[in-house]
Structures are given as structure tokens and as C-alpha cells.
Amino acid sequence: MHNTSFDTQYQDKAVAVIGFGVTGQACVKFMLARGANVTLFDSKYDDLLDKQIDDPLLVQVKLARFDESSEFEGFHLVLVSPGVNTQKNAIQRAIKLGLPLVSDIELFARHNTTPTIGITGSNGKSTVVDMLNTGLSKEGLKVAVGGNFGNSVLELLDEQYDVIVLELSSFQLELTFSLKLSVAAILNVSEDHIDRHGDLLSYARAKQGIYKHADVCIFNRDDVLTAIPPEALPESKSQGVDDSRSQRLFSFGKTAPLACSQAVELAIFENAEGLYINNAKILKYEAIAHLAKHNVLNLQVALLCAKAILKDDNAFKKCTMSLMTYRGLAHRFSLVRQTTLANGMQTQWINDSKATNPGAAIAAINCINENDNLVLLVGGDSKGTDLSELKSLISSRVNLLLSMGKDARRFAGCCANTEFVASMESAVNAAKQYVETCTTNSVVLLSPACASMDMFKNYQHRGEVFEQAVNAQEFS
Missing domain, CATH: 3.40.1190.10 (Mur-like, catalytic domain)
Structure with a gap:
């Protein structure tokens, strides 16, 4: 059971902030503005140490390395960024000490x-x-x-x-x-x-x-x-x-x-x-x-x-x-392009890069007309999730599966027509070659069911690379 009791007067109190991403930076600013003595723990300690002298925020904090040996005894409060796994030994030791560990929320x-x-x-x-x-x-x-x-x-x-x-x-x-x-x-x-x-x-x-x-x-x-x-x-x-x-x-x-x-x-x-x-x-x-x-x-x-x-x-x-x-957000089942072949067949190219888990990909596939040929682009970091329900749907609905990234091989065997590709550009090229042979309308859907950080900065970057590759294609 976490200790959640802490005084909301922070003047001169020792506060630990773990992580210096968007959340960590906001926590540091918040605490400094209220007079706290902030120690910033980060796994990129060496990089931050090099930047500290030139960074107006970092120069006001004490820096410490965050790893399994980190200690938090003596802190009034420990603010944990969402990307930090609370199962790490250092975090678990802080919990056993009875320190209040909380989110920015x-x-x-x-x-x-x-x-x-x-x-x-x-x-x-x-x-x-x-x-x-x-x-x-x-x-x-x-x-x-x-x-x-x-x-x-x-x-x-x-x-x-x-x-x-x-x-x-x-x-x-x-x-x-x-x-x-x-x-x-x-x-x-x-x-x-x-x-x-x-x-x-x-x-x-x-x-x-x-x-x-x-x-x-x-x-x-x-x-x-x-x-x-x-x-x-x-x-x-x-x-x-x-x-x-x-x-x-x-x-x-x-x-x-x-x-x-x-x-x-x-x-x-x-x-x-x-x-x-x-x-x-x-x-x-x-x-x-x-x-x-x-x-x-x-x-x-x-x-x-x-x-x-x-x-x-x-x-x-x-x-x-x-x-x-309402027209929706970018990278969420958004139509990138609609192309028409010489035989009159149309292809919709859809960017659903935000689908970072199987449930999201299942929802996207279920929005596709069952009479259309479906080309599905999947792969990335599957985060240990169970893919069985998605694989079952792929086997019944997908005509061509293009898989890439860290866990590409986890999608093996769920579609009779599967290709493993090394890049988004290769996937889009393979999709283009396939739809040009089709005699009915097609949909090319990027709905990866996986996180993106193995190959891209984030899901937005993955979607942008997909859109660039699609728009670069020339169709006869």
C-alpha cells in the first residue's frame, strides 16, 4: 500500500522528481516555483549533466542518476513520471520506506x-x-x-x-x-x-x-x-x-x-x-x-x-x-489518399498509427467494408500483449499482411499472404504492387497494434512516414 499523505506546503522541502520528459519538466517547474529543494533523478544523468550549465531549469536542481541503486530516503515527496516503471527495485525500496510516491495528476x-x-x-x-x-x-x-x-x-x-x-x-x-x-x-x-x-x-x-x-x-x-x-x-x-x-x-x-x-x-x-x-x-x-x-x-x-x-x-x-x-484527430483512422486504377478500381489509404494495441487494430479492421480487399500494416513493440483475438480476425479479414519492426514475427502464420518488411517505405511499395493486381476496391490500413518506438520517435512520426510514403507513390 502506497503512502499518499504529504504536506502541500513545499517551501524548503526536499522533493525528488524521477524523469525529465514533458511531465518531469512540469513537475520541476511547479516545485521550484513553490520553493522546494528539487533533486532530479534521470537515467540520462550524463547527458543532463553536460546540459546543466546552459539550461535555466536544470541549473536550479541537484542532479542524480536514476538506476536500480537509487535511494530516496529523506525526501518529503517523490514525483514519478508515467514512463518510469514502478516495479523497479529503487521505486519498490522507496515504497517500503513509506515515502509518498505520486504522479503529476x-x-x-x-x-x-x-x-x-x-x-x-x-x-x-x-x-x-x-x-x-x-x-x-x-x-x-x-x-x-x-x-x-x-x-x-x-x-x-x-x-x-x-x-x-x-x-x-x-x-x-x-x-x-x-x-x-x-x-x-x-x-x-x-x-x-x-x-x-x-x-x-x-x-x-x-x-x-x-x-x-x-x-x-x-x-x-x-x-x-x-x-x-x-x-x-x-x-x-x-x-x-x-x-x-x-x-x-x-x-x-x-x-x-x-x-x-x-x-x-x-x-x-x-x-x-x-x-x-x-x-x-x-x-x-x-x-x-x-x-x-x-x-x-x-x-x-x-x-x-x-x-x-x-x-x-x-x-x-x-x-x-x-x-x-467533428472530423477527428490525425493518425486515428484518417484517410490519407484515395487512388483510382486504370480499371476503375479504387484504393483508400488509411493512417491509424495511433492503434498501439490489438484492441485498437480490431476496432479499425471492423470499420472496413467486408467486400473490400484489405491490406494491413502491423508491427512494432507489442508490449507483451495477447495477439490471439487480433490474429483470428486477421485470418478471416485480411488479404495481405505486411509486418515490420521488433515483434514482426509474432504475426507469423495468421494470414496466408504475409510479407515481413524492413521499413515503412517497403511496406507501402508492397501494398501498391498488390492493389494494382486487384479487380475489386481495396483498403490499405496502417493499424499496427504495437507501440512505435522500436523504429520511430512516436506514433505520430510513424504515421507521418506512412503518409509521406503513400503520397510519394505514382499511380497509373
């Missing part, structure tokens, strides 16, 4: 007074956050987004907002204990980051921590791992949960809600006539017919969040209509 939680929405899940988080930013901003609210998307959460404390929307990862949530949310939502839970969390249930439990201090909890009724655990419900007094609030439950999903589900106050669902909240139609089917299946679910969550935040029915209706023009 927990630090934000201790100082935030603005109504906040938290979104987590294996897939779709960024899209829902962006949808909410779009819809709520058009209603005249001053909206800030942060966490795993946009700005560091600590930077959001410096200005006044009407609402803050956070994308929260399992890494951030596992060291967050007192985040009070106006709305908390888990979109889905599928195999991801198993190399870090150990198993699917531990990963799910990290996600479920988002509900603990939320006023409104939104879960996916088709995904049991998004359910609110008993200890997060207000009536569980024995768990020490703040039960002075009345927690409201909303649900979304592909299936219709059960009529007997009395505990759920609002349920959103789709049928052949449109989108409904309980018995009230909020959108005609024609208004959502253009959306990919997974984006209909993302829209459901965004609308439930807006319903919880916007008390005025007219404001909610305007927000709903504004989301009908």
Missing part, C-alpha cells in the same frame, strides 16, 4: 478547484477528449485539455477555466489517489501495457481507480472491465471512501440497456432510428451514419459527459449538433 488533484472530466480506456481517449473540447468550447465554455493529451496538468493550475478535460493513462492513474472528478469515464479495457502491469486484471484495476472520487461514473455496459468496482461506490463505507457525495451512474455501448438496470440514471444507445438517451431521441440515424463504428461509441461518451456538465437542455442540443461536424 495526484499533485494536480491536491491543488485543483476547477470542475474536471477524466477520460481513460485502452482506445479512443484522445478522440473523446478532443470531441469534448470541440463541443464544450462551442458552447462558450473556456475549456482546457491536458494529462496524456495537450498540456501538462500542472500548467492548467495557473489559469482560470470553466472545465478541464483530462486524458488519463493507466501509468498516471496507478499513482493517483485523490483526484476528484465531475465526470469519470472508462471507454474500454483490452490487452495493453501487460509488460508493465503484469496481467489484464491489474491493468483494468489501474483504470478503475478513476471512479473513486467521481460524481458521475460512465462505463461501457458491453465491457465488464470498465465496471465500477464495489470499493469505488459511496455505500462502501468500510473501504474509507468519501460517501458524502451521491455518485451517479451513466452507461453507453453497442447493445441496448437492460430495462431493469435501475441504478443507471442515463443510458445512451443507438438503434436503426438514431441515438437515444433513455427514451429521448437526440440524433436521427442519418446524422451518425457517416461515422465509423468506434467513433459512434466515442460520440456516445462525449455526449454523456456533456449532458453531465451542461445543465441547460438548449446548450446540450447545440453541443450535440456541433459534434456532427
Whole structure:
């Protein structure tokens, strides 16, 4: 059990910050501004030492090497960046000493007074956050987004907002204990980051921590791992949960809600006539017919969040209509190019580089017309996830599989027509050669189901390289 008790007066207190990425830098700035004595621990100690004299931030801190021998005894607080594995021996020793180890999100939680929405899940988080930013901003609210998307959460404390929307990862949530949310939502839970969390249930439990201090909890009724655990419900007094609030439950999903589900106050669902909240139609089917299946679910969550935040029915209706023009984020099932062969056959080239786990790739494949030839580009670092469900879908839906990167061979045997390629350019060339032989329409889909850092800077870089390779092709 982690110690989560610490004094929020930091003047002259010894504070350790582990990691100097975006999160670590924000933590250092936050603590220095409040008079703390900061020691920065980083595995790139030698590089930072060389830069220290010229860096206005680094010159104000003490530098220390972060490795298995690092010691944290005597620190008032240890701030851990999300990329740092808490299973490392040095971190575990700090926990045994009873030191408070927290995320930047927990630090934000201790100082935030603005109504906040938290979104987590294996897939779709960024899209829902962006949808909410779009819809709520058009209603005249001053909206800030942060966490795993946009700005560091600590930077959001410096200005006044009407609402803050956070994308929260399992890494951030596992060291967050007192985040009070106006709305908390888990979109889905599928195999991801198993190399870090150990198993699917531990990963799910990290996600479920988002509900603990939320006023409104939104879960996916088709995904049991998004359910609110008993200890997060207000009536569980024995768990020490703040039960002075009345927690409201909303649900979304592909299936219709059960009529007997009395505990759920609002349920959103789709049928052949449109989108409904309980018995009230909020959108005609024609208004959502253009959306990919997974984006209909993302829209459901965004609308439930807006319903919880916007008390005025007219404001909610305007927000709903504004989301009908939402066009999505880059690298998330985005059309790069549509090409036409001399025989009239068309090929769509789709960049879904953000699909860094099997669940995301499965969602993307299920959006493709079953009558189209499907060329799928996969591979990278699979993070120890179970690929069996994805492999089964590939075997039934994919006409050509192009696999690359560190774990390329993990995809062997799941498609009769498989090629292992050394680069994105080689993959795009192979895809082009294949679709030029097809006598029906085709889709070339980059949906890797893996992380990107084995070959690229990040998923954005991977998507950009794909788009460049596609746009460089000449078609007859």
C-alpha cells in the first residue's frame, strides 16, 4: 500500500522528481516555483549533466542518476513520471520506506478547484477528449485539455477555466489517489501495457481507480472491465471512501440497456432510428451514419459527459449538433489518399498509427467494408500483449499482411499472404504492387497494434512516414 499523505506546503522541502520528459519538466517547474529543494533523478544523468550549465531549469536542481541503486530516503515527496516503471527495485525500496510516491495528476488533484472530466480506456481517449473540447468550447465554455493529451496538468493550475478535460493513462492513474472528478469515464479495457502491469486484471484495476472520487461514473455496459468496482461506490463505507457525495451512474455501448438496470440514471444507445438517451431521441440515424463504428461509441461518451456538465437542455442540443461536424484527430483512422486504377478500381489509404494495441487494430479492421480487399500494416513493440483475438480476425479479414519492426514475427502464420518488411517505405511499395493486381476496391490500413518506438520517435512520426510514403507513390 502506497503512502499518499504529504504536506502541500513545499517551501524548503526536499522533493525528488524521477524523469525529465514533458511531465518531469512540469513537475520541476511547479516545485521550484513553490520553493522546494528539487533533486532530479534521470537515467540520462550524463547527458543532463553536460546540459546543466546552459539550461535555466536544470541549473536550479541537484542532479542524480536514476538506476536500480537509487535511494530516496529523506525526501518529503517523490514525483514519478508515467514512463518510469514502478516495479523497479529503487521505486519498490522507496515504497517500503513509506515515502509518498505520486504522479503529476495526484499533485494536480491536491491543488485543483476547477470542475474536471477524466477520460481513460485502452482506445479512443484522445478522440473523446478532443470531441469534448470541440463541443464544450462551442458552447462558450473556456475549456482546457491536458494529462496524456495537450498540456501538462500542472500548467492548467495557473489559469482560470470553466472545465478541464483530462486524458488519463493507466501509468498516471496507478499513482493517483485523490483526484476528484465531475465526470469519470472508462471507454474500454483490452490487452495493453501487460509488460508493465503484469496481467489484464491489474491493468483494468489501474483504470478503475478513476471512479473513486467521481460524481458521475460512465462505463461501457458491453465491457465488464470498465465496471465500477464495489470499493469505488459511496455505500462502501468500510473501504474509507468519501460517501458524502451521491455518485451517479451513466452507461453507453453497442447493445441496448437492460430495462431493469435501475441504478443507471442515463443510458445512451443507438438503434436503426438514431441515438437515444433513455427514451429521448437526440440524433436521427442519418446524422451518425457517416461515422465509423468506434467513433459512434466515442460520440456516445462525449455526449454523456456533456449532458453531465451542461445543465441547460438548449446548450446540450447545440453541443450535440456541433459534434456532427467533428472530423477527428490525425493518425486515428484518417484517410490519407484515395487512388483510382486504370480499371476503375479504387484504393483508400488509411493512417491509424495511433492503434498501439490489438484492441485498437480490431476496432479499425471492423470499420472496413467486408467486400473490400484489405491490406494491413502491423508491427512494432507489442508490449507483451495477447495477439490471439487480433490474429483470428486477421485470418478471416485480411488479404495481405505486411509486418515490420521488433515483434514482426509474432504475426507469423495468421494470414496466408504475409510479407515481413524492413521499413515503412517497403511496406507501402508492397501494398501498391498488390492493389494494382486487384479487380475489386481495396483498403490499405496502417493499424499496427504495437507501440512505435522500436523504429520511430512516436506514433505520430510513424504515421507521418506512412503518409509521406503513400503520397510519394505514382499511380497509373
